[in-house]
Amino acid sequence: MNIHCLGINHRTAPIEIREKLWFSISEIQTMLPTLRDKYFHEVVLVSTCNRTEVYYVQRHELTNGKPVWRLLAKHKQSEETVGEHHFCLTSGIETAQHLFAVASGIDSMVLGDVQILSQMKEAFSAAQDSHTTGILMNRLFNTAFHVAKRARTETEIGEGAVSISYAAAELASKIFEDLSKRTALLIGAGETGKLTAKHLASRNLGTMLMANRTRQRAEELVAHLGGRVIDFDKILAELPHVDIIISSVEANAHILSAHDIRQVMKLRGNKPLFIIDIGVPRNVDPSANIIDNVFLHDIDALNHIVDHNLTSRRAQVPKIEKIISEELQHFQLWYDSLEVTPTIQQLRDQFEAIRQAEVEKHLHHFATDKREEIEMLTKRIVNKILHAPMVNLKNGTTEHTDEESRTRISVIRHIFGLDKRTHQ
Amino acid sequence: MHFLIGFCELVLPFLYFATIWVYGKAFFSGSKGAESAKAPLLLTTASLHAGYVIIRTIVFSHPPITSVFEILSLIACTIVLVYTYIELRTGNTATGYFILMLPFFFQLVSSIFIKEVREIPPILRSSLLGFHVSSAFLGYAAITISAVYGFLYLMLYHDIKSSQFGVIYKRLPNLEILERMSFTATVFGFVLLTIAIVVGLIWLPRALENFSYADPKLFGTIAIWLIYAIGLMAKKVIGWQGKRIMVLSMFGFALAMFSITIINMFFGGFHKFY
Known part of the structure; x- marks a missing residue:
């Protein structure tokens, strides 16, 4: 081949x-x-x-x-x-x-x-x-x-997210039905945080807020992703209006304690709050996860989703290999059919089938002693129609290069509908 | 006609089982074949069950509420019909496996133990009773569905909280959808139960000689109604959300099941017709 x-x-x-x-x-x-x-x-x-x-x-x-x-x-x-x-x-x-x-x-x-x-x-x-x-x-x-x-x-x-940022956005969609009515707050300007914000934005997020110790970096991000910058020290005041927090700050202590979150939940009427803590060391007190309607996930949980999805995808590989093997067989059959001999044979079979069908349909109109003659006559017509194309096809293979012959055969196969499988 | 009734009683549990099996296969293994077999099987099961209830009502000249087993079949039928409506309306088929478990179980018990009641009290032939009963059972079906959505919500809530991202996480709709579906079903159930109670309280004292306000089922139903009233108030006025409201919904459902089965079996009262 x-x-x-x-x-x-x-x-x-x-x-x-x-x-x-x-x-x-x-x-x-x-x-x-x-x-x-x-x-x-x-x-x-x-x-x-x-x-x-x-x-x-x-x-x-x-x-x-x-x-x-x-x-x-x-x-x-x-x-x-x-x-x-x-x-x-x-x-x-x-x-x-x-x-x-x-x-x-x-x-x-x-x-x-x-x-x-x-x-x-x-x-x-x-x-x-x-x-x-x-x-x-x-x-x-x-x-x-x-x-x-x-x-x-x-x-x-x-299926399933295979990057941390995508997994975080997918998780948000498992909690909230319509992200266009939600507000997310990105704390810090880490790469994964930015990517997560980007994925959320692509899922039609309502409002994006950004807070960073260096306000200028937050403003640069806002210019890129859209949204509004808030002061880093006013985060707590904004939290009651925020549904998703993505935090990726380098800090030695928690920037949000369980007590802070508990107070925020009271102020927001216990509505679900999704917190993605990508910071290492962690930015949010892990014990906040026990508060009702607070969904706190750190980098390990997100890695777990990614690993799980990759394992699921790996399990699909044998099924795809089977599909590939089936399609390879079809491809090989099609390729082999581009040889002259099988094409001539198929062409003959197709014409013969048409001849037989028509003869059978109309033979009863003729007297019994004429029927054999009709058979012979129709066979002669088919043979004569096919004679020139067959000869040219056979001669063509010696006169033309391999690729040109295949192209000619392919055209004939297409015109006479010899290929049952076609891909659009 | 009696043959047809017997046939339905035999076939329905198998049909429910097949439907659940197909829904389960689609949910847990994502099988494409099972996915496409879901809708035809559900429609067949729902139609056959509705047909069975109608034929039974015509043949025995009374609604199927004369024994706990007739009642179970009627509840199963209303659940499957309400679920079919929800599935056609929302296009969400992932929860069917869990919801259809209930009608399967109810119909299985009903098919095994059901028998024809020979002496029918004249009250059961009244058309107003049909209104009272159908609103009550549609109400029960709605709160059953609400409880299943509540249960699914709690499962998904638990899985997300504890970072377990298995098949429940993958296939169920998001928490807000589950909460909304559960809430909508609760509102339907509450309105229908209200209608059933009001019609019952106005009409039954006139229609029944042995009517008593001390009837255990009346107590049970009013208790269920109160739980749902409190739940709806808590959501609307206090702003309860998510987990708490779902737990309350399941508690209401448990009480409803207690009222339908245990009270019917072991306590007397004018609601007992056999």
Whole structure:
């Protein structure tokens, strides 16, 4: 099977190398025609923060991918740092298997990552726009998108938060029905705290308040995320109106005691209060969790959610491998059908089936002694109709290259509806 | 027709079991097949049970309230109908496994022990009684559902508080939805019980010779009504939220079950027709 993949990913190269070979969509569009003209019949270049991979149908035998990776490295002016050992090369059905694993998220750095699929679709679309795809790449990528869809709908690979900030936002959604009516307070400007605030904002949070010892940093954050800055020493006064507290301050003592929380709960009519304490050492007295309607979670609890979800995702991998194996079989069958002999046979069978059905339907209109003649006559017509296409198809394989023959066969198969499985 | 009644009594517990099994499989394992089988099974079970109650009422010429086992089946039927309405209205199917446990248990006991009562008191053939009884049982069904939502709320509340993020955390709707569903069911239950009590107090003293205000079931129902009245007041006036109100809802439900079963079985009074 003449399909191959040459690329670097998070398993073969560190981030310093991967970032050097990252291609934007416009760079991909520039690169594709060059690659096709030099080496390939068909080519798709996929580039994300975790991988840069070239999927191709080669024009001539390339014993290794050296000319290709050197061309990529040269384009990014990183020939000095990038080496052959950073790349891996797959061929044939292994390439399809690899692409299906990438599309379904089981080859991602974060297992089940959903972003990869949209990036792959973008890359494939760029290749189609640059006219560097043909019958093989079209089929390969459409099957990969089909695998990804099956993985999402038939398994739970994308479910549950797998980062601390996302887990905190998910937890808030398990307590409150409508975040647009809620107010969150971010205390401190730590990275995880900021990300949590960002995730809450993306879930349509009502109001965001920010407090930081250095007011200027809080103002910078507000400019980025929206919301309002409050003074660090006025936190307690604001708390009765706050439903979610995200605290990530470096402090040696608790900045909120259980007594403070108890007083706040009285003032807020015992309405639920969700506290995410990401600070180490902890910012909120852990004993506040025993107060009714107070949900206090520290970094360990959030890590626990992430671990739990990752375990659940890992349990989905065998199911996805089964889907991949099924789709690989279909892909292989389709690929094999692009040979001349099975196509001719299928074409003959299809015409013969039509002939038989029509003859059976109308044979009773003819006298018994004429029926054999009708059989012979219709067979002759079918044979004559098929004769020229068959001869041209057979001759075509000797006159044209392998890839051109496959394209011709594919067109015939499509026109006569010989492929029952098609991917849109 | 008698054959049909016998058939329903035999089939209904199995149908309830199958429905719960499918809801359980969808809840605990996330099975897609079970997920799509939920709605058809629920509708079949609810329709067959409603049909059974109607046929039984027509054939025996009285509403099915002459024995504790008829009453259990009627409550099971109202619970499944109210739940079906909630599921169709909200589109939330995750709580079905827990709620349908109750009608299954009630119908199972009913199907095993139910028998036809030969002598029917004339009062049971009155149409006003139908209004009194249907509002009372719809009220009981509503507070049962409210209690199940309360129970689910407490489970999820406990799991979130203690950082246990298992299947309950993953599949149940959020705390506010559970609280709202429980509260809505409580309000329905309270209004319906109020109607049942008012109709009963106005009409029964005239209709029954042996009517007495000292009837244990009357006491029981008024006690339940008071608990819910206190609960609703506590929520609206004092602003009680979450856990406390859910515990109160479950307490009211326990008392309601006590009133329906234990009082019916072991205490006399004009509410007993067998």
